[in-house]
Amino acid sequence: MSRNKQLRNLSLSGPYLFWIIGGTLIPLVMMLWYGLTADDGSFTLANVLAIGEPGHAKALGQALLYSAISTVICFLLAFPLAVILRKSKMGVKGFILFVFILPMWMNFLLRTMAWQVLLEKGGVINGVLTWMGLPRMRLINTPGAIIMGMVYDFLPFMIMPLYNVMSKIENSVIEAAKDLGASDWQVLYKVLLPLSVPGIVSGVTMVFVPALTTFVISNMLGGGKIFLIGNVIEHEFTVGDNWHLGAGLSLVMMVFILISMAFIAKFDKNGEGNLI
Amino acid sequence: MKKTLNRIYLVLIIIFLYAPILTLMVLSFNNGRSMGKWTGFSLHWYAEMFEDENIMDALRNTLIIALIASVVSTIIGTAATVAIQRMKPRTRNILLGANNIPLLNADIVTGISLMLMFVAFGITLSMGTVILAHITFCIPYVILSVLPRAREIGSNSYEAALDLGATPMYAFFKVTLPELKPGIISGFLLAFTMSVDDFIVTHFTRGAGVNTLSTMIYGSVKIGIRPTIYALSTIVFLTVLVLLIVANVIPARAEKRRKEKDA
Structure with a gap:
């Protein structure tokens, strides 16, 4: 490559390099620095080890549990959907996919608020129950409400990658399996499922990571009574004002994000399950 | 039989995805402030929304x-x-x-x-x-x-x-x-x-x-x-809908035209 060409490439990619360094790398280093120092700037592991305190450990445990449950529910809802959509005709396909992805573009806060309106004590569902002469139910501020919100908010993130990998599976592969005597169930279990692994891994990560780290859903649907790890961290940065502790706990949370990223790198090498 | 089951499944998921959004839209036309009670049709939340400085x-x-x-x-x-x-x-x-x-x-x-x-x-x-x-x-x-x-x-x-x-x-x-x-x-x-x-x-x-x-x-x-937020969400949803349709239809049309030209 000539010097001239190299210069031109540098000037084209220069602003991007600046942004990667200034917008991604330096901030992450700052997080690491805050997490591993005390107020006076001395090195300490106390902020990271603080995850062992009962309140923090419980918040992390609950976050892991709720996000795992909602990831499983999202998968169980989205997998059959992707199988059905795979078979639909080309013209209809674009439209159907559009229908399932559209809610994703609606403001995230509004979608979560909608569930608050539905589940509230004087909300829509209880309104309907009263109108039918049935007793009211306690729906909001429960773990169930939070899981419901997670499933609702992140379901499209599971549908997209699953549909993307499945629509690429050739019909001939399935016909071959059937010609060789596979039943519908075997086709699903032995052909479609293994071939969609890249999409499953992407989908699981794209639901699990935002669900694990959320503080919005737990705040709006948990009534500020159920604390997830995201709530603890957000609290330290806004109200609690102990940024070192917040950063230390974020580092612990990032371990789980890194594990998810490693899974994607291993199973989805070609980016087949990408969102776009 | 299997086809009907598939259809029912699609419809159920669609209801799950859209019922909450539709609820907000319906409530934006509700006269009163209550979330659980319908008290008559009104557009006044929209008027209030456009006057709300925040x-x-x-x-x-x-x-x-x-x-x-x-x-x-x-x-x-x-x-x-x-x-x-x-x-x-x-x-x-x-x-x-x-x-x-x-x-x-x-x-x-x-x-x-x-x-x-x-x-x-x-x-x-x-x-x-x-x-x-x-x-x-x-x-x-x-x-x-x-x-x-x-x-x-x-x-x-x-x-x-x-x-x-x-x-x-x-x-x-x-x-x-x-x-x-x-x-x-x-x-x-x-x-x-x-x-x-x-x-x-x-x-x-x-x-x-x-x-x-x-x-x-x-x-x-x-x-x-406040119900003004419901009015806002209806407008946000309709805007997103129109933008997405435009964004999907225009490239598809251009593609079609290009193919016709090539043929």
Whole structure:
């Protein structure tokens, strides 16, 4: 490559390099620095080890549990959907996919608020129950409400990658399996499922990571009574004002994000399950 | 039988996805304030919404931030994609790997780490810091949208233009950019929507008193939702619907026209 060409490439990619360094790398280093120092700037592991305190450990445990449950529910809802959509005709396909992805573009806060309106004590569902002469139910501020919100908010993130990998599976592969005597169930279990692994891994990560780290859903649907790890961290940065502790706990949370990223790198090498 | 079951399943999922949104839309026409009781049709929440200073201010901020962030990130991202395509495979893989970090990272980490950096460098949090933060997470989406198109067209016509005597600058603007146009447009639209939709990164990087629609809604949920927010959500939903239809129909039409021309 000539010097001239190299210069031109540098000037084209220069602003991007600046942004990667200034917008991604330096901030992450700052997080690491805050997490591993005390107020006076001395090195300490106390902020990271603080995850062992009962309140923090419980918040992390609950976050892991709720996000795992909602990831499983999202998968169980989205997998059959992707199988059905795979078979639909080309013209209809674009439209159907559009229908399932559209809610994703609606403001995230509004979608979560909608569930608050539905589940509230004087909300829509209880309104309907009263109108039918049935007793009211306690729906909001429960773990169930939070899981419901997670499933609702992140379901499209599971549908997209699953549909993307499945629509690429050739019909001939399935016909071959059937010609060789596979039943519908075997086709699903032995052909479609293994071939969609890249999409499953992407989908699981794209639901699990935002669900694990959320503080919005737990705040709006948990009534500020159920604390997830995201709530603890957000609290330290806004109200609690102990940024070192917040950063230390974020580092612990990032371990789980890194594990998810490693899974994607291993199973989805070609980016087949990408969102776009 | 199996087909009917499939249809029922599709319909159930559609109901699950749209019932909450439709509920908000219905409630926006409700005369009273109650969430659980219908007290007659009215448009007065819409009138109140347009007069609400907080909502209009937040709407203005949201659009200004999204417009600046998406334009800047589209320019930076497109230039970077062209450059990345011409790099050696190793450098290319490192840069694309770095591009994935903000995409896969949790928003709360992105938001907090950016805030820590702004504070450490003595930059006061304001609307400006929100715009800088939005550009950061929008660039990867632009690159992901332009890259497939850039791979598809390769560098043959660009090099042909150079062979025919075009300067690199001229070839870039007259050959490369027009060829990349569909990717650039979808990248811009994606960046714009991501910016409008963002709450978490904005929450941590905004200055006092700066509200976008998302932060305004979050704040209002704490003090009690007013039906003006329902009116707002109806308008947001319809806008998104129209934009998505336009964004999907225009490229499909252009494709059809191109095919007809070729035939």
